[in-house]
Amino acid sequence: MTPIKGQATDGRQRRNRSEDVLEAAVRVFHKKGYASASIQDIADEVGVLKGSLYHYIDSKEDLLARLFEDSAGHFMAMLDEASNLDAPPVERLRRFAYACSYWYLQNIERVTIYANEWKHLTGKRLKTVVGIREDYEARLASLIGEAKEAGEARPDLDVNFATYFIFGALNGLPEWYRRRGPDPAERIAESYAGLIVATVVGGGK
Amino acid sequence: MTPIKGQATDGRQRRNRSEDVLEAAVRVFHKKGYASASIQDIADEVGVLKGSLYHYIDSKEDLLARLFEDSAGHFMAMLDEASNLDAPPVERLRRFAYACSYWYLQNIERVTIYANEWKHLTGKRLKTVVGIREDYEARLASLIGEAKEAGEARPDLDVNFATYFIFGALNGLPEWYRRRGPDPAERIAESYAGLIVATVVGGGK
Amino acid sequence: MTPIKGQATDGRQRRNRSEDVLEAAVRVFHKKGYASASIQDIADEVGVLKGSLYHYIDSKEDLLARLFEDSAGHFMAMLDEASNLDAPPVERLRRFAYACSYWYLQNIERVTIYANEWKHLTGKRLKTVVGIREDYEARLASLIGEAKEAGEARPDLDVNFATYFIFGALNGLPEWYRRRGPDPAERIAESYAGLIVATVVGGGK
Amino acid sequence: MTPIKGQATDGRQRRNRSEDVLEAAVRVFHKKGYASASIQDIADEVGVLKGSLYHYIDSKEDLLARLFEDSAGHFMAMLDEASNLDAPPVERLRRFAYACSYWYLQNIERVTIYANEWKHLTGKRLKTVVGIREDYEARLASLIGEAKEAGEARPDLDVNFATYFIFGALNGLPEWYRRRGPDPAERIAESYAGLIVATVVGGGK
DNA sequence: AATGAATGAGTATTCATTCAT
DNA sequence: AATGAATGAATACTCATTCAT
Structure with missing residues (x-):
């Protein structure tokens, strides 16, 4: 044995x-x-x-940093996968949005820490985390930019503002998810993907 | 002298x-x-x-609570004003979104505290703040619901998810606003109002 | 007018x-x-x-000292009066005991402070209070001593120990008086006078 | 080394x-x-x-409470032993008085704290200490009561007042003991036992 | 690997006292 | 006489961290 x-x-x-x-x-x-x-x-x-x-x-901050390093790997992997799909821009945006939302819901605790506690890091560690976030924003922005260039987004769309808007909506996800009933993650992720696409594709007047 | x-x-x-x-x-x-x-x-x-x-x-928590009480008054006043406009649903949603965004930008520090530090309140004070947030969400949800009933929103829109989505996007506003250049608050608020309306009115596939 | x-x-x-x-x-x-x-x-x-x-x-301690000065006057007056009665020793002891007990009951708050808080005085003030207490003990001791010399006390009585014993019993009076029902002060004082005399005159084997 | x-x-x-x-x-x-x-x-x-x-x-009050718990055990043991002697009432009273006095003198610091600082306890701890004191008083009262029923006490003796009186005299013991010369504890305890018995058996008029 | 005693700097809070108005 | 703002030292308590065993 x-x-x-x-x-x-x-x-x-x-x-x-x-x-x-x-x-x-x-x-x-x-x-x-x-x-x-x-x-x-x-x-x-x-x-x-x-x-x-x-x-x-080594220290309390070291522990926090280890959490971030740990999460960062998974996070980047997820982003890579979601970015490298082969499809038309809006479809890629949708899948990206779905993947992010779903991953958030599967990793609520870590994501919450990631979103809220990065201020307590210092030095190089802080830089790394800020870098990842910027990378994240850049990928989202580039997806939205492509959609706009392809003529699939509202013509008056401000790509940067839309990026921040969507980013914020995603980061808010874990906050209310705890309070709600047992919606299956798939349904929420699908709904969020739809909302994100709508934000970009727009409509309104 | x-x-x-x-x-x-x-x-x-x-x-x-x-x-x-x-x-x-x-x-x-x-x-x-x-x-x-x-x-x-x-x-x-x-x-x-x-x-x-x-x-x-009286105490550190008392100080925090005073900040909340202070903000809560202004906050509710803004919400009241934004809710009671006389216009078709989607137009009211747009104006509400504009008013909120604009107010957030004018009160960044307090809004950030409001969004992040409520967990440190206890007892009745906590209840009050949670109550205000629920009221906020309810107003937004009811606006979105009216738009949907009026047939101006996407038919497959989940009102609750949309509410949380928009709520999160708004709460994320102060986070990145600090980091950005000097965009005038009016432009940002207008842009956010557009994004919010688009989220609801949709489009996509 | x-x-x-x-x-x-x-x-x-x-x-x-x-x-x-x-x-x-x-x-x-x-x-x-x-x-x-x-x-x-x-x-x-x-x-x-x-x-x-x-x-x-002038200060917190000054306030306490004023209380002591204030009480000391009344206290000494009461002691003087009680000591200078003209009667046989044991009868004088009884009257002294009655007067003290009664006065204690009429001035419970001040007496409690007098008995418990003198440690917080310093310098000359402390000396004065200790002096008064010694005078008090000396008067009681001399009364008991006279009774013993007159052959009215137990022959094996230790005058000092008896003095401390009685002194302690009197000082304990305010402590339980608060907790008890509405016994009239006269009855208690009479009872205590009897107990004090008995302590001295004794009996037992 | x-x-x-x-x-x-x-x-x-x-x-x-x-x-x-x-x-x-x-x-x-x-x-x-x-x-x-x-x-x-x-x-x-x-x-x-x-x-x-x-x-x-855990806290300053916890430290005080530990002292009380510590003392309470010994205290109750001493009371139990002193109560359960087999002898006629007055003889039991004398022995009880001797045991208490002697024990007080051996544990002056703790007894002083027990007598003076119980007010600073709160909640259940306060209740326990008050309970012990009441038990103490009850035992003394019942001894005195038995002596009276056996016809060995003064017929006009008020059992309750006598109990408080003796209790106070005992509690006063540590107060003056510090100030005095090196009287052996045995002599003091014997003397106090005699005084207590005399208080009850009386004589006087 | 794990313990638990010890550290030392830090935290919120209290309070007797002063003093310009 | 009275106020109330301010002081500064003290108080109980916490906590990240160290280290001999």
Whole structure:
């Protein structure tokens, strides 16, 4: 009998504690906010004394940074995938919007932290996160720009404002999702994709 | 040389600083976030020892609450005015959207605090703020609902999702406004109004 | 028509505010204890802003000292009167005990403060209060001593211990008096006088 | 040279100081009174930074409460033992009185705190302490009551007043004991037992 | 890896006191 | 006499971090 990875032979979970710490941090930072959360809170969540946490982290900010690095990888992967579809501009916008919305809903806690707590990073780490966000905005903007050039968007559309508008609407998603009933993520993502496309394609007078 | 009113000859001022305190709190809470801001930060901003602040406030949370009460009045007044226009649904939606956007831009710091720091209120105060937000959402939802019933919106529009979507886009406004160049508030508000109407009226496929 | 002392012609009480302050201090110090009572508490009780109190007092400790000086006079008067009766020793002891008990009951708040808060005095003031207490003990001791010399007390009585014993019993009076029903002061004083005499005259084996 | 257990080579100690903290608190609260004593005072007495105290306690009131719980156990044990003697009423009263007096003298600091600082407890803790005191009074009262029923007390004795009287005399014991010379505890306890019995058995007129 | 004792700088808050008006 | 703004030192308590065991 071979021991399963992360499972000690005595039955106790012996997975990489580092990951436990990161997951606990996600839950705690999401619930209380980075500034209001204490190292003690996270230690409690992991089930360890707070002194022991420092085997896994260098500092509280380091822990936050690790969360961001961790999320950033997935985030960029999702953005890459969503950007590189082969379809006409508006269709790509729709799929991009769907993919983003869906991914947000699957990663609510991390996304909330990503959107709200980046101010507590400093130095290079802050730069990285801001860079990712700018990249994100740039991709969205370029998609919208293409749609406009292809004549599929409203002619009076301001690409930048539309980008920020949509970006904000997406970032607001996790905020109300918690409060609502059990709408399936697919339905919400589809609806949001539709709203985003409508924002761009427009209509109105 | 005559001594200025409220200015002692030794340089210390002895006047009522209630307003100063509130304004300093707005700046500090906006810059650092409520949890990370210290009473000392605010005292420094006012130019007073921290003990002296308690002449004007009961507690840090009380100070936050005062900010909310202060904003809530203006906020509701703006909402009332924007809701009670006499025009066809979509036109009313546009004007409502314009008024909100414009007001947000004029009150960025307070609006940011309003959107981000309400979690730190407790008890009755929290209830009041949540109530206002629900009222806000309800007004927006009812405008969108009227537009839909009047056949001016996309037939497949989900009124609730659209409401949250627009709400999020508005709340995201102050976040990027700081980073951008000097777009005049009127232009932004007009653009946002257009985007909001487009979201509802739709188009797309 | 001549204005009555302490009564302004407009009907408002205009008595000497100094006395109001002392009386308020008695109530507040009795209720909360000197250390836990704040100048603000006393100002509230007087109905004046705390800054205004300093027209009447020099400091918090000064206020406490004034209370002691105030009480000390009455206290010594009572002791003098009770000591100078003309009667056989045990009868004088009984009357002394009655007078003290009765006076305690009439001045519960001040007596409680006198018994508990003298530690917060410093310097000469402390000396004065300790002096009064020693005088008190000495008078009681001399009464008991006379009774013993007259052969009216138990022969094995230790005069000092008896003095402290009785002194403690008297000082405990205000403590439980508050908690009890409405026993008339006369009855309690009579009972205590009997107990004190019994303590000295004794019996037992 | 071998390092002493619990003594780091740099001079700082790293051992469990729960007991030290409680004992330091007894000394400090006794000396200054609970309200006037600061956490800093206690930390100084322990020889630790004040922040470190919170490794051992939850709050200042919690520390006081721990003292009371600590004392309460011993106190009740002593009362139980003293109550359950097998002898005629007055003899039991004498022994009870001796045991209490003696125990008081052995535990002066804690008894003083018990008698004076219970007002600073709140909630359930306050109730417990008041309950113990009432139990104490009830035991004393029942002993006195038995003596009276057995015809060994003065016929005009008021059992309640006698109980309070004796209770007060006992509580006053630690107050003067400090000021006096080195009377052996046994002699004082014997003397107090005699005084208590005399109070009840009486004589007088 | 984990513990838990200790640190030291920080936090919000209180409060006796001063003083210009 | 009275006000109320301001002080400055103190208070209880928190917390990220260190480190010997």
